[in-house]
Amino acid sequence: MASLLSSFRVDSLCGSNISSSRISAKPRAVLSRSNHMQIPYDLKQGQSRIFHKLPSGLSLEVLVQKGVVTEEVERRKDKNTEYPPLVFVHGSYHAAWCWAEHWLPFFSASGYDCYAISLLGQGESDTPSGSNAGTLQTHAGDIADFINKNVTSPPLLLGHSFGGLIIQYYIAALGSDQLREMKNLYPKLRGAVLICSVPPSGNSGLVWRYLFSKPIAAFKVTRSLAAKAFQNSLSLCRETFFSATMEDHIVKRYQELMKESSRVPLFDLRKLNASLPVPKVPDGFLDILVLGARDDFIVDAEGLKETAFFYGVPPVCVEAVAHDMMLDISWDKGAKVILSWLNDLGKKDA
Template sequence: MTTSLKMTIKPMAALTRPPRTTIPYELKKGQNRLFHKLPSGLKMEVIEQRRSKSERENPPLVFVHGSYHAAWCWAEHWLPFFSSSGFDSYAVSLLGQGESDEPLGTVAGTLQSTHASDIADFIDSNLGSSPPVLIGHSFGGLIVQYYLANIVNKQTLGMENAFPELSGAVLVCSVPPSGNSGLVLRYLFSKPVAAFKVTLSLAAKGFQKSIPLCRETFFSPAMDDQLVKRYQDLMKESSRMPLFDLRKLNASLPVPKPIENSTNVLVLGAKDDFIVDDEGLKETGRFYEVEPVCIECVAHDMMLDCSWEKGAEVLLSWLCDLSKPENISG
């Protein structure tokens, strides 16, 4: 699975330009905002937080956000948590999101030709011989799934420029491999009111104008109004252009099935997820032949919710098992 955990970090450009968002995310102690230059010449925002001293060399973690989010959503809680637990942590902002550059066109990119390739380029250029754990949330989970398919398919076929290998992959409240169409249909027939709210909130961007709707879509009922408003403002600023063209995206699905299950995968869901239902979580688990873990009393934005520690602790336990010598092939 992995061959070496020796860290070889190449330098990235520091922030030397005015922020692209009118409400830039203020970094926490120990965090740095850097920019990775892609082959296209565009620059991708990366918020990094290096680990505290650790007795063992853990794989680095690379976090990928979903729609209406950016690197900041991981920097709020999970980057401090995992860096203090001994993991170098990197959160990327996909093109057109957060402080990253905007590509030409009306959407930020696609699963294959832009987003997954950009992440692969970041990993190859900066993490070198230390295969990371790739962690994706919501639509970011779909990008991670495409990445997984490319690792195995390209290696098996002997093709050049395969995506760099991973130590593991984590799908957090992820859109399932078939996309979100099945979720929408199930909601229409079983929960028509919820289906209307999801469409209003996400497709019509109603969450940007309503604190109650934003809370219901992403967070637990106990989330404080002021905190919901803060995240609502950051979401507005984060998504300067759509992450995907959904029609083209759906035409490219389902995600290809990995030929070999060579990468350890954790499928992590939230019991109170308003977007990804239980059947969607089970579909993803079946696809990767793993038993999904569903966290009680947590909403879709597991990394920002009131009880963000619950998901973080489950993930940390899985990472610690993954990093044991007997689980590292060499």
């Protein structure tokens, strides 16, 4: 059991017409830049790829899709209601492309400027030296640097799986007494959405629950993620990330992109778990939506409840959707829940 637990605890849980006055993105020249991914992701209409240079000299890939002005957007603007920029953060084995597939077009069509970041060592972002991409602090700091230098109004962060845990650290940097020395380094947020997120205590609780209550599932998850077996088994890839009815050719396409997306693990999981839980912030400190999927093979219902309880908000669980909510067959279900929540925030601001 100890060896199984050890092998499981690796980087495995988990991607315009608006005025540009709010955003001043600073792209780097890409003509001479070679692709990190051997299977490139082709952008959709209205999307662009920029590279944000960090203080370290390394660059983050950022996929951009500006919001579209519709009659509804204009109507809300008459009420002096702003649409916060949306910044998306992926989890393990993914990159910015996982958001560009469906959710960037969806939210930009609803008036939101959208920015999907590939964390270091993932997608087309540069790879740091060492055996892993960074820590909660360095990943959150990279996101903060991008926001600080490119986004002129407080954005809303959306994070999936381990991306959700990174956002939780960002929130703690803004509102926890334990990290108050970090506060000035992190731009303010309008809110956050944690999507199938790793709980604030990490993945240890998920591991132990699977080991004792679902040993077969524990073996499958370990083999799929820790041993990366999902990369070579279509059925295991589907079971891990997607709904059972997703067609083979779609699973295959995402499987190939995931193979290419992660050159190094996001974290050293042993050091990560030793640093958790993330520091607590006062209830109501920030508007937060905790969103889960009923058919999630990775983050269970208890994990969803833990995250929601930690932030003093009710969990929202979407039916008939798997872990990769933004890529699954019914990707629009979660997107519509988030949009409704965003609309409520807009009414609150009006």
